[in-house]
Amino acid sequence: MNLRPLVLLPFLALPLGAAQARVVLPRVLGHGMVLQREKPVPIWGSAAPGEAVTVQFRGQQQRTAAAADGQWRVTLPPMPANATGAELRITGTNVIRLKDVLVGEVWLCSGQSNMEYTMRKSSKATVPPQPEPNPQTELERAHNPQLRIFLVNRKELARPDSLHRGWSVAQDSALRVFSAPAYFFAQELQTKLGVPVGVISSAVPGSRIEPWIAEAAFQADSYYQPPVGGDPGKFYEPMIRPLVPFALRGFCWYQGESNCFLAETSSYTHKMQTLISSWRAAWQDAELPFYYVQLAPFKYSESKEPKQPLTPETLPLFWEAQEAVLATVPRTGLIVATDLVTKLDDIHPPYKWQIGRRLASLALHDTYNRREVAAAGPVFQSLRLRGSRAEISFRPLQGRLVSKDGQPLTGFTVAGADGRFVPAEARIKGKRVLVSAPAVARPTAVRFAWHEASQPNLFSSAGLPARPFRTDKPAAALSHAAR
Template sequence: MFKYTLFAITLFLLSAHLKAEIILPRILGHNMVLQQGKPLSFWGKASAGETVTVQFAAQNQTTSADASGKWSVTLKPLKASAIPSELVISGTNTIRLQNILVGEVWLCSGQSNMEYTMRKNSKVKPSLATQLVDGRNPVDELTYANNPQIRIFLVNRKELGKPDSLHRGWNVAQDSALRSFSAPAYFFAKELHRNLNVPIGVIASAIPGSRIEPWISEAAFREDTYYGNQKIDGEPGKFYEPMIRPLAPFAVKGFLWYQGESNCFLKETTTYSHKLKTLITSWRNAWNDQKLPFYYVQLAPFKYSESKGKVVLTRETLPEFREAQEQVLSLPQTGMIVTTDLADDLSDIHPPFKWEIGRRLALLALANAYDKNDVVAEGPIFEKMKVKGHAIQLAFSQLGSGLISKDGQPLTGFMVAGKEGVFSPADAHINGKHVLVSADNVPNPVAVRFAWDEAAQPNLFNKEGLPARPFRTDKPLKNQLSDSFSPASSPVSRGSDTKTSSSK
């Protein structure tokens, strides 16, 4: 009897010791920023039936783990706070997460130009930074970055799905953690903080060289009727599953996307438009919010035509891909920045100027996600054309304070064609709110193209320093998307006028 009793006591003590402790996903940790103004989800694993309590900012929510050990609670929306606070999650064990702030959180993803680190940024030629940030050269940002209200989380593909008992995924944006972090994401956060004056958290989840397909789940492709039953190559879900899915439903304000070079090398056009649409829709579904802003980067100048790949590319491959990127602006709450002026070496697919990439993305967010009506977020966007004698008059939206030639020289990048469809270099000049385009050898012009070359770095800007978006007025109907996904910016013929609308 004594042996049996001793065995029972030992078994009881052992089972109590083995009872599963609360485990948190890696995105929940010290130093994190929680999204203001939205319900806040917290989740993890514990023993089946275990009671779990979450305490933060005078809120206390309790739940029980289900039969598989999963649990989740939701706190009510909070106001922004830069006061470091403690978040306590308790059950069998107690986890105390320190230095938690409340503000704005953005998820930043894509390929190498989004992954481009602050360490690389520090090696850029200082002379390329013609505009200083806070009176300092952005190339030197690592030497003075010390704002405790900017927090960063760098997704590691192999680790995000694994728990971290030390809860150390988030960091203040400085020192070694910042060195390895995305430069576009950091400079975006810095510009947001400068304008909003609330804590900013940015999550970087990017893979160099990645196509778009791995960032979309297999289920999203299957559920999209556009693809039917066709098999999608490019390894769907390869990066979505380990690098995006585990982040939901951590509350975010929106998404930033800098990707496309790998798909441009495949000479994609409307197929990429549909894939990006699928990605946006599926990510919003994962966060259960179809209104989440999604802002992305139009590709910069690069000599794609000189590549030695299996797909033969031309000097128009990049403009056509940019056009495909533009198609996606038909989706609500989307925006795109133009980068025709942000390339120093056309044989370098990783141009510097990431501080300006981040700033322009922040302008989109400020103007649209944060309703800052005084912010000019985009450069001139072609709206409509009208034939006037031997010239074509172009009208633009997003004029800002007015049209300018950035370098004070005659406008560049314009071509004009007659009904034969042969384009010739054109003279162009600003006439108030319009641009007049003509060529001596094209007496009866019918179409205009602007920046329609991979190497084009035109000088038409608005006075706020933002470049005009590339366009062509003669877009072939075969390249337009179906009625179910028709872009707001595709040309519509109206007598002698051809018109496009803004991205909004």
């Protein structure tokens, strides 16, 4: 009698897939999913060692056998977009039939609470009346079978799901708890591209950037000596790694508040570089675009019991650290959100439909080569000093410089040789902005939106805000941005 548990122990120690000698799929492979068009599409899972596995989809068939560790993988050749649902069949000892699988565009959206911010919250946010169709009533209208969503649960993604039901049409209860920025990003892409779009949301409120980076990526970089804190890999392991190698077009990222509270600057720039390069390496695709959100205005300096001293310039310095990534990492893009705030004491500004649509505009312009889509507002290019006046030139943009509300430009300050910045008068002259102040006879530097509460009115005529800047960056910051 006492021997029976001892006999069972070796059997119980085997992986579930091997013990049952059945094909098992990762949770991200499920009914209703979207497969990435025009790229090789990996299909993978586990089975008994040596078990033969066949994958069939839309007239193509791939065969393999599970390796000694039970893992198997096949790769379907690139396919054109297809909005008609089809069955993807995986056959081993058992047969798995995934229904209603589409082919189109797939993106992964990640970050902290502002990316996690749900459609339900978005529908209840207090904002001024919106033009029709009101994005706040999108939950009532949403019913587009060409738009599919997958919400990552950090406690479940690494576990197989025998029901294969992780993907949903973007509607009803599934959409209520889904990321609003991710949904509006995907909706805009689907509308403009006219192909199925699948979007994955994997976000954790309050998370710093470090847990989203594999610990090995930190260990491989001498920059992080001594080792970085912040639980490296804590969310990467359960919420990103199990998605690899699901074929994607690219990434969207909305994170930084938790690191800004620590008054980070260049260290955050480096961490973003590490995150982007490590994610691209995980997918074995250095071309994957990475688009992200510059944080919105917020009174960080009024935080109670901060871990680091915070001032009204803490956020602008963080903006600068976010922007520095653009100069050092190819195929990246940033959107500005200085206008998307209702209350400066709310770390979760409500205009998530604008966040999603601006990210989509970046993707449409840069990834899908839709050059008619305006992707960025005014971005500082150069400073020219002319006696009592400073002239600011901006990179070429679609449209022209405008004051959004028709009032005198706001957010500009100017300093002379003493380095003391004072409020400045600024006006648009063609493609430039002329800046001056009566108290500064000979300006030497200009700053724009260089305050945590700044919500300036300089925009492009396409409706996009100007990016904050300062012309007096320290030499170290200038050389870092030039790399």
